[in-house]
Amino acid sequence: MMLSELAARLNCAEYKNWVKAGHCLLLLRSCLQGFVGREVLSFHRGLLAAAPGLGPRAVCRGGSRCSPRARQFQPQCQVCAEWKREILRHHVNRNGDVHWGNCRPGRWPVDAWEVAKAFMPRGLADKRGPEECDAVALLSLINSCDHFVVDRKKVTEVIKCRNEIMHSSEMKVSSTWLRDFQMKIQNFLNEFKSIPEIVAVYSRIEQLLTSDWAVHIPEEDQRDGCECEMGTYLSESQVNEIEMQLLKEKLQEIYLQAEEQEVLPEELSNRLEVVKEFLRNNEDLRNGLTEDMQKLNSLCLHQKLDSQEPGRQTPDRKA
DSSP states (O other), X not given: OOHHHHHHHHTSHHHHHHHHHHHHHHHHHHHHHHHHHHHHHHHHHHHHHHOGXXXXXXXXXXXXXXXXXXXXXOOXXXXXXXXXXXXXXXXXXXXXXXXXXXXXXXXXXXXXXXXHGGGSOSSOTTOOSGGGOOHHHHHHHHHHBTTSOSOHHHHHHHHHHHHXXXXXXXXXXXXXXXXXXXXXXXXXXGGGTTOHHHHHHHHHHHHHHHOOOEEEOXXXXXXXXXXXXXXXXXEHHHHHHHHXXXXXXXXXXXXXXXXXXXXXXXXXXXXXXXXXHHHHTOHHHHTTXXXXXXXXXXXXXXXXXXXXXXXXXXXXXXX
């Protein structure tokens, strides 16, 4: 990797803030995974204890007819219908959007994670556990399932910050924004004072957000990477990996918005062009995102061709 490119990026204070905020989300994800995994199993056991008829012996009789699509799910068998009712009974947003398309209903009696995905954002059908999910997926589960006893305002504040990070067109946030983010994420973490792995991340996030990364151009006896004033060291490759994970998540977000046509084509094109321009100027990052960009470009081209078909109209933007 070209260190000069990394140095140039981190010399922009607002981009550096964006990366630091994203790093916090990665730390948050890692500390929530074990906790969420345990709680999902506990939640599933509780459901089966309250309704034994929904357990492993319950079999979906609807086959492919019980396959949900996006937010739509009309069960064609009694087992799936009862499971749907039970999930909605514990769903905080039971009258709002539930992304049934994440789930394989036939697995609900035996797979706790398939139940959990009904409480999460769209685009998670292929995820098999918390270790495969990003921070917003885990936060949404905590926020939407009444099994989790938590101040939901604190959860939604962090989700809102995450969305602002991912939707930042230029991948920049101000120092004022970062301080506000620190307060909100620490308020959220304070909800879990009895969970050791979450408590341990609190101080790491505080140290990260109050530090000032500096890039060192290596000489014979020097390391290259970032070092903060408190002595925490991140290597060049570690910083690059953080950037790559954030950009992959950002591209996935754009892909899902394009797939569900949640934004106007012109707006989507503008967002994509900003990322392309950024990657054109940063070869070290561009090379690791080729597959993600090809996937997104292919979808956009396909949709453009579809919209040009005679009599075909572009759907209205979703609210």
